[in-house]
Amino acid sequence: MSEYIISAKNVQKYFNNGAIKALDGVSADIKRGEVVVVIGPSGSGKSTFLRCLNLLEVPTGGSVYVNGVDITDKKNNINVHRQKMGMVFQHFNLFPHKTILKNMTLAPMQLLKKSKEEAEAQAMKLLERVGLPDRADAYPHQLSGGQKQRIAIVRALCMDPEVMLFDEPTSALDPEMVGEVLEVMKQLAADGMTMVVVTHEMGFAREVGDRVIFMDEGKIVEMGTPQQIFDNPQAPRLKEFLSKVL
Amino acid sequence: MKVSETMQAFLDTAPDWILNGPEWLNEFCYSFFKSFIHDSRWMQYVEGLGNTLLLTALALVLGLIIGIVISIIRVSWDNMHAELRPGVGKFVLRIANAISKIYLTVIRGTPVVVQIMIIFFVIMASSNNKILAGVIAFGMNSGAYVAEIIRSGIMSIDKGQMEAGRSLGFGYVATMRHIILPQAFKNVLPALVNEFIVLLKETAIAGYVGLTDLTRAANIVRGVAYVDFLPLLGVAVVYLILVLFFTWLMGKLERRLRVGNISKQMRSGNKKKEVAA
Numbered sequence: 001m002s003e004y005i006i007s008a009k010n011v012q013k014y015f016n017n018g019a020i021k022a023l024d025g026v027s028a029d030i031k032r033g034e035v036v037v038v039i040g041p042s043g044s045g046k047s048t049f050l051r052c053l054n055l056l057e058v059p060t061g062g063s064v065y066v067n068g069v070d071i072t073d074k075k076n077n078i079n080v081h082r083q084k085m086g087m088v089f090q091h092f093n094l095f096p097h098k099t100i101l102k103n104m105t106l107a108p109m110q111l112l113k114k115s116k117e118e119a120e121a122q123a124m125k126l127l128e129r130v131g132l133p134d135r136a137d138a139y140p141h142q143l144s145g146g147q148k149q150r151i152a153i154v155r156a157l158c159m160d161p162e163v164m165l166f167d168e169p170t171s172a173l174d175p176e177m178v179g180e181v182l183e184v185m186k187q188l189a190a191d192g193m194t195m196v197v198v199t200h201e202m203g204f205a206r207e208v209g210d211r212v213i214f215m216d217e218g219k220i221v222e223m224g225t226p227q228q229i230f231d232n233p234q235a236p237r238l239k240e241f242l243s244k245v246l
Numbered sequence: 247m248k249v250s251e252t253m254q255a256f257l258d259t260a261p262d263w264i265l266n267g268p269e270w271l272n273e274f275c276y277s278f279f280k281s282f283i284h285d286s287r288w289m290q291y292v293e294g295l296g297n298t299l300l301l302t303a304l305a306l307v308l309g310l311i312i313g314i315v316i317s318i319i320r321v322s323w324d325n326m327h328a329e330l331r332p333g334v335g336k337f338v339l340r341i342a343n344a345i346s347k348i349y350l351t352v353i354r355g356t357p358v359v360v361q362i363m364i365i366f367f368v369i370m371a372s373s374n375n376k377i378l379a380g381v382i383a384f385g386m387n388s389g390a391y392v393a394e395i396i397r398s399g400i401m402s403i404d405k406g407q408m409e410a411g412r413s414l415g416f417g418y419v420a421t422m423r424h425i426i427l428p429q430a431f432k433n434v435l436p437a438l439v440n441e442f443i444v445l446l447k448e449t450a451i452a453g454y455v456g457l458t459d460l461t462r463a464a465n466i467v468r469g470v471a472y473v474d475f476l477p478l479l480g481v482a483v484v485y486l487i488l489v490l491f492f493t494w495l496m497g498k499l500e501r502r503l504r505v506g507n508i509s510k511q512m513r514s515g516n517k518k519k520e521v522a523a
Contacts, residue, residue, distance in 0.1 A: 054413060056409055056412065056413060074331065074333075076326075077413050078362040079412075079416065079417050080415070082412065083414070083415030085413070087409075087410075087413035089406055089409065089413075091406050092405075093404075093406035093407060093409060093410035094428065095407065095410070095425055097428050097429050097432065099497075104426060106414075107414040107415060107416065110289050110416070110420065110424065111414070111416065113417050135433075155414075156414070157414075159414060159415065165413075167330070169517065180300055
């Protein structure tokens with residue numbers, strides 16, 4: 001197994017036949033067990049970059065390797081690789097027509113061919129972990145935003161992913177609910193999960209991140225440890241950004 | 247005075263209180279007798295009703311199948327043609343989408359009466375299976391409308407749902423099946439019920455190809471009994487009852503689908519209360 005779980009090589013994403021360069025040659029390697037936080041102003045391409053990692057956005061150019069396999073190569077079945085890459089969205093995207101438990105067991109039962117009992121046992125264990133076992137039979141619309149996002153995280157965990165991708169997981173939440181979601185993510189990081197997190201939560205980036213990537217205009221401007229990025233920024237654009245958000 | 251055979255039969259069967267009653271009652275009952283009772287004519291309506299229901303049910307199934315397939319082709323093309331890399335798959339989808347569009351235009355742009363006549367008298371000229379011709383004609387016609395209804399339902403689902411399904415590892419078709427379509431169906435159920443009712447009533451033109459449906463049964467009786475009002479009124483009442491019944495049934499189903507989550511929660515809430523007690 002290669003050292004890098006995800007390896008992005010010169011990834012480009014153009015819209016309108018190249019008129020808009022959302023990603024303009026981004027390369028990054030994610031190590032196993034590492035927490036990488038991607039920050040940057042809106043429109044900098046950080047979400048697009050994250051979505052390219054599991055091909056929700058198909059790159060215009062460049063390659064993405066997952067466990068050493070080029071997933072941008074059409075010959076490789078992307079669905080198999082996505083099973084190992086959990087994703088959490090800004091707007092939760094829970095399935096509103098299914099109960100919490102069914103939300104969590106659908107993919108393991110259909111894709112991993114787990115038995116109902118096995119899938120439900122695992123789901124209940126995860127629900128205990130995020131403190132929501134009593135909501136198993138509720139429907140998504142009956143939950144608060146923070147609860148929804150916690151469920152979205154454990155729904156992804158039900159597939160036993162090797163890496164978790166977070167696309168601004170706290171941006172759509174009421175301020176008082178941000179904490180409970182970040183807490184779950186910290187716990188996950190402490191358990192050794194590989195994570196790529198796009199966020200505006202600088203506190204989280206500094207505390208939990210092993211590495212921070214700062215992006216602007218579709219490029220990686222600076223990359224380093226949280227100390228390097230937050231305490232000793234080099235690029236003028238990063239300094240300007242930090243002066244505004246900190 | 248010499249009375250006709252039919253009149254004789256009426257005089258034999260009708261109870262005295264009718265025969266001794268006022269003239270308008272006499273006339274009405276005679277007309278009723280000719281329309282429904284004499285020669286077991288009601289059997290013709292029953293047979294016609296059976297054909298109407300069979301035709302509607304089979305056409306509904308065919309229409310749903312065609313509608314689902316076409317709507318998925320159209321939505322898939324609209325969503326993915328910009329992302330798909332050139333290849334056999336994209337080519338096939340392009341052709342399928344083009345065919346679907348032509349199909350929708352032709353079917354929705356021509357009268358269903360003409361369609362059923364073309365299918366029975368031209369395309370199926372060598373066969374005399376009227377039910378089959380009717381099912382194909384009405385199924386294809388309904389399919390075009392169902393396709394657009396379901397397409398609007400699919401498009402009403404947030405695109406995050408597709409992304410969530412795909413990110414878990416589901417393929418496009420599996421995501422459609424498990425996540426998108428169940429939600430889409432729920433949203434468009436009222437429109438689908440409406441289409442079903444339109445279909446039920448539209449089958450009344452099946453008589454154009456000689457299929458004895460409910461309407462044609464009334465027409466046949468009109469021809470032999472020389473009564474216009476009651477056969478037509480009777481048939482209208484039967485259609486109305488059918489429509490009311492199906493509306494009621496679908497309303498129930500719809501409410502169950504919509505309230506399903508709430509009632510379930512109430513049930514689990516009750517359980518908890520029981521435990522607490």
